[in-house]
Amino acid sequence: MTKIAMIIACGRNQKLLDLIKQIISTKSEDILLDCMYLFDDKLKMCNGCAQCFIDGNCHIDKSDNMNEYKNRMMQADIILLLTTSYLGNISGISKAFIERLSGWFQLFILLGKRGVLLVVNDNYSSQLPVLYLKNIFYHLGIDVILSKSFSIKTFEDYCQTDLWKEITNIYYKNEIISEYLNEIFVKVKGIILSMDRNNYKKIWWEQREMIDCKSIYDVLNKLEL
Ligand SMILES: Cc1cc2nc3c(=O)[nH]c(=O)nc-3n(C[C@H](O)[C@H](O)[C@H](O)COP(=O)(O)O)c2cc1C
Numbered sequence: 662m663t664k665i666a667m668i669i670a671c672g673r674n675q676k677l678l679d680l681i682k683q684i685i686s687t688k689s690e691d692i693l694l695d696c697m698y699l700f701d702d703k704l705k706m707c708n709g710c711a712q713c714f715i716d717g718n719c720h721i722d723k724s725d726n727m728n729e730y731k732n733r734m735m736q737a738d739i740i741l742l743l744t745t746s747y748l749g750n751i752s753g754i755s756k757a758f759i760e761r762l763s764g765w766f767q768l769f770i771l772l773g774k775r776g777v778l779l780v781v782n783d784n785y786s787s788q789l790p791v792l793y794l795k796n797i798f799y800h801l802g803i804d805v806i807l808s809k810s811f812s813i814k815t816f817e818d819y820c821q822t823d824l825w826k827e828i829t830n831i832y833y834k835n836e837i838i839s840e841y842l843n844e845i846f847v848k849v850k851g852i853i854l855s856m857d858r859n860n861y862k863k864i865w866w867e868q869r870e871m872i873d874c875k876s877i878y879d880v881l882n883k884l885e886l
Pocket of ligand 1: 672745746749750786
């Protein structure tokens with residue numbers, strides 16, 4: 662059984678929402694799907710207090726579903742983010758969600774999980790949303806195994822050719838974490854080493870003994886992921 666946390670950061674428009682519901686209904690039996698509808702749940706915006714830069718904690722997590730979302734992401738094997746593209750970039754709600762994850766940035770807290778990024782637009786397809794999201798996912802420790810940008814029509818066609826089977830096939834074939842995630846790890850390690858010893862990120866890296874690891878592969882062995 663593969664557990665997928667599906668973050669749905671689109672679907673204000675009924676056509677796309679209906680399509681998403683249809684896609685969800687075609688999931689194969691070997692997938693456990695946990696859907697998070699960011700619009701329905703009235704996700705709050707980051708209020709800019711910057712507390713997460715000090716201790717990693719977001720004080721508004723308690724007042725909406727963010728704590729729960731984080732726990733649900735921690736339970737998943739795959740994190741799937743589905744977003745609309747607005748004006749050549751990700752939707753505002755996706756950005757709000759990502760900003761609320763700032764305390765997790767560079768911790769590699771979701772290491773061992775795989776990522777799927779699906780971006781839907783009308784017809785103007787820019788690579789920017791996918792590139793941006795990939796970078797964010799890697800800095801959370803998620804290895805992106807599939808990322809695509811679609812018009813709503815090609816998205817519909819693609820999903821009919823069994824999106825879920827494709828995701829699980831790639832997931833089981835890609836057992837080795839990508840070299841790109843390793844490159845990000847090495848780069849971030851340099852930044853962490855230069856931080857003050859009281860910085861919560863440095864403490865996290867030390868407590869998990871990531872700071873002594875030469876590569877992401879060493880971390881995976883150490884943490885038995
Ligand atoms: C404010 C806004 C900006 C948009 N910008 C783009 C764009 O740059 N390129 C594009 O192809 N489609 C663009 N679209 C179209 C949406 O990506 C498309 O209609 C999508 O299916 C709407 O999804 P939603 O239900 O999540 O709003 C835009 C739509 C809106 C409302």
